[in-house]
Amino acid sequence: MNIIVLIKQVPNTSEVKLDPKTGNLIREGVETIINPDDLHALETAVTLKETHGATITVLSMGPLQAIDAVSEAMGMGADKAVFLSDRAFAGADTWATSYTLGKAIQHIGDFDLILAGRQAIDGDTAQVGPQVAAFLGLPQVTYVFDIEAVEADHVVVKRRLEDGYERIQCRLPALLTIIPGGNKPRYPLVSKLLLACREKAPIQVWNAADIRVTTAEIGLDGSLTQVMRTFAPKFERQGKFLEGSTVDMVQTLVAHLKENKLI
Amino acid sequence: MAIWVETDLCDGCRRCTRACPYDAMEIRDGKAYIGDRCTSCGACMNACRSKAILTDAQPRAIPDFSGHKGVWVFAEQRGGELNRVSVELLGKAQELAEELNHKVAAVLIGDQVSGLAGTLIQFGADTVYLAEDAIFKDYRTEAYAQVFQDLIASHKPNILLMGATHIGRDLAPRVSRRVGSGLTADCTGLSIDPDEGILLQTRPAFGGNVMATIVNRYSRPQMATVRPGVMEVVATPDNEGTVITHATRFTEDQAGTRILEIVKEPKTHVDLTEAKVIVAGGRGVNDAAGFGLLAELATALGAELAGTRVAVEEGWIPASRQVGQTGVTVRPDLYIACGVSGAIQHRAGMMDSKFIVAVNKDPYAPIFKVADWGIVGDLFEVVPELTGQLKALCQVMCD
Numbered sequence: 130m131n132i133i134v135l136i137k138q139v140p141n142t143s144e145v146k147l148d149p150k151t152g153n154l155i156r157e158g159v160e161t162i163i164n165p166d167d168l169h170a171l172e173t174a175v176t177l178k179e180t181h182g183a184t185i186t187v188l189s190m191g192p193l194q195a196i197d198a199v200s201e202a203m204g205m206g207a208d209k210a211v212f213l214s215d216r217a218f219a220g221a222d223t224w225a226t227s228y229t230l231g232k233a234i235q236h237i238g239d240f241d242l243i244l245a246g247r248q249a250i251d252g253d254t255a256q257v258g259p260q261v262a263a264f265l266g267l268p269q270v271t272y273v274f275d276i277e278a279v280e281a282d283h284v285v286v287k288r289r290l291e292d293g294y295e296r297i298q299c300r301l302p303a304l305l306t307i308i309p310g311g312n313k314p315r316y317p318l319v320s321k322l323l324l325a326c327r328e329k330a331p332i333q334v335w336n337a338a339d340i341r342v343t344t345a346e347i348g349l350d351g352s353l354t355q356v357m358r359t360f361a362p363k364f365e366r367q368g369k370f371l372e373g374s375t376v377d378m379v380q381t382l383v384a385h386l387k388e389n390k391l392i
Numbered sequence: 393m394a395i396w397v398e399t400d401l402c403d404g405c406r407r408c409t410r411a412c413p414y415d416a417m418e419i420r421d422g423k424a425y426i427g428d429r430c431t432s433c434g435a436c437m438n439a440c441r442s443k444a445i446l447t448d449a450q451p452r453a454i455p456d457f458s459g460h461k462g463v464w465v466f467a468e469q470r471g472g473e474l475n476r477v478s479v480e481l482l483g484k485a486q487e488l489a490e491e492l493n494h495k496v497a498a499v500l501i502g503d504q505v506s507g508l509a510g511t512l513i514q515f516g517a518d519t520v521y522l523a524e525d526a527i528f529k530d531y532r533t534e535a536y537a538q539v540f541q542d543l544i545a546s547h548k549p550n551i552l553l554m555g556a557t558h559i560g561r562d563l564a565p566r567v568s569r570r571v572g573s574g575l576t577a578d579c580t581g582l583s584i585d586p587d588e589g590i591l592l593q594t595r596p597a598f599g600g601n602v603m604a605t606i607v608n609r610y611s612r613p614q615m616a617t618v619r620p621g622v623m624e625v626v627a628t629p630d631n632e633g634t635v636i637t638h639a640t641r642f643t644e645d646q647a648g649t650r651i652l653e654i655v656k657e658p659k660t661h662v663d664l665t666e667a668k669v670i671v672a673g674g675r676g677v678n679d680a681a682g683f684g685l686l687a688e689l690a691t692a693l694g695a696e697l698a699g700t701r702v703a704v705e706e707g708w709i710p711a712s713r714q715v716g717q718t719g720v721t722v723r724p725d726l727y728i729a730c731g732v733s734g735a736i737q738h739r740a741g742m743m744d745s746k747f748i749v750a751v752n753k754d755p756y757a758p759i760f761k762v763a764d765w766g767i768v769g770d771l772f773e774v775v776p777e778l779t780g781q782l783k784a785l786c787q788v789m790c791d
Contacts, residue, residue: 147602154601224569251597253577253597255561255577256565260566262566290558291557293654293655295655298650299650336413338431342431344431345449356605359604361602362602368760368761379778380781385764386726389747
């Protein structure tokens with residue numbers, strides 16, 4: 130079975146802060162990690178490899194330093210990788226990103242299953258997975274937390290709903306987006322990480338020419354949404370700290386709640 | 393768009409072959425030649441001193457979209473019941489349509505759901521496009537995406553809104569690809585730009601650290617998904633509307649997926665977006681017993697219990713009770729956060745609550761920045777005290 134796993138290197142957004150003067154993101158000193166949902170997708174792939182046998186190709190698009198994410202994925206058990214890196218890919222929205230990834234997948238060749246994380250913690254859109262599936266004309270199932278069965282021409286998966294879940298049979302080849310909850314991503318093995326860092330490691334680096342796209346179709350120019358502006362979310366309230374002993378503070382609070390007809 | 397070498401003007405100086413980042417150029421018979429690795433990036437053009445490299449590329453122009461009219465809303469239903477977010481979006485759609493001088497339409501897909509059309513009209517829809525068939529009974533990506541593709545091709549709406557539910561976030565990107573239009577996810581704000589007349593789509597990014605305003609200048613319809621609980625319902629009880637039935641030919645073959653079973657888990661399910669009062673706990677609550685104290689407070693207040701991602705990961709509350717960037721967005725009248733530090737990802741899910749109370753040992757906890765009233769103290773003392781005082785009050789008031 131040939132599995133392609135889409136991963137993205139992201140800043141650890143729980144540590145990202147905004148510079149209050151410029152309104153820009155402060156990225157220095159912020160750790161970069163493999164997007165958490167993607168770790169679950171990788172774990173799903175590696176588990177399938179262990180139970181059913183599979184070859185896993187990791188695909189990632191990013192600036193040069195994102196090669197670390199690719200190496201880490203190899204450390205977790207991926208067999209080979211394609212790293213898409215080109216200045217012309219920068220500034221892409223999900224439309225342009227899914228186009229770029231889709232063209233790369235067409236160049237990678239045959240596959241049975243594509244796994245992706247549900248969403249990235251920087252963009253938070255959950256759009257790239259489904260848009261890649263649409264570009265490639267594949268059936269998709271999103272919010273997958275368990276793969277029940279794998280056959281030659283279909284899989285059976287569990288898809289999370291707001292109030293329960295569905296068991297879905299999906300024809301292969303297909304694309305699934307994975308959410309946390311089903312598995313615990315393993316730590317990379319040092320031995321595999323070292324192999325991934327060697328010159329002969331099975332990691333290919335491709336640019337725009339390698340996947341036969343034009344600059345008008347990718348990056349900023351190929352995007353169908355434009356960022357008009359970014360700003361810091363406003364917090365208008367100032368916490369009024371209540372004073373006194375616990376009993377006093379609670380009494381004051383109850384008075385406020387009554388005043389505002391909240392109780 | 394093409395880029396080519398005017399061989400008469402080329403003097404074979406090789407500046408272009410050196411400038412090409414893709415090894416796409418070479419010299420043949422003393423003249424520059426562009427091979428099939430060319431990405432039309434234009435580096436060669438910029439390097440050429442003889443103006444021998446030309447392109448027919450035009451700067452990106454904004455097309456004429458005057459023929460695209462209408463603000464559409466996906467009327468999501470499951471099991472014949474309308475998802476509340478659809479009605480919320482109709483409220484917003486009315487406002488947008490009025491600014492644009494367009495009409496509002498709802499797209500209703502399912503099996504035997506025509507009865508819902510009346511409700512949609514009473515909450516703002518001027519038209520309801522109805523696609524009814526047994527094959528649409530339960531949501532499947534390709535089936536619903538096909539309906540949208542057909543309807544959009546026929547009627548050319550200007551704006552299309554969907555709820556950012558599990559269905560909406562599965563369907564919207566698929567429709568976006570099929571019709572070739574830009575999509576913005578999880579919008580918390582929508583308005584019309586007075587200068588450009590286009591949709592301003594505001595949403596959080598980077599886990600809620602940044603707000604971004606996004607636009608879609610070059611494609612239609614302008615598509616956006618919106619979180620449940622963000623927009624307000626606007627009733628239009630006297631509204632009259634038309635129902636237009638749409639026949640889509642869609643076969644099982646095209647579906648690609650089959651639903652084998654739908655399993656409801658009512659015990660873990662709760663709709664926090666409907667709650668008027670919420671009591672939430674975070675890491676500071678420490679354990680399940682601590683959450684027991686919060687549950688007692690919730691009972692005394694008639695409130696729903698909720699928590700942060702940490703509380704879910706520790707198993708103190710089920711995932712459906714998680715408030716935050718990857719959880720639910722809530723706007724209750726009162727939100728009481730106990731032992732919650734107030735990380736940005738959690739704040740993103742509750743900062744529009746009418747009144748916020750925070751209880752935390754740490755006076756510098758970020759939660760106090762969004763609280764109306766803050767109590768710096770041990771929640772294991774404060775919460776039982778509050779529960780006690782509320783119960784006493786109730787006894788007095790209820791007698």
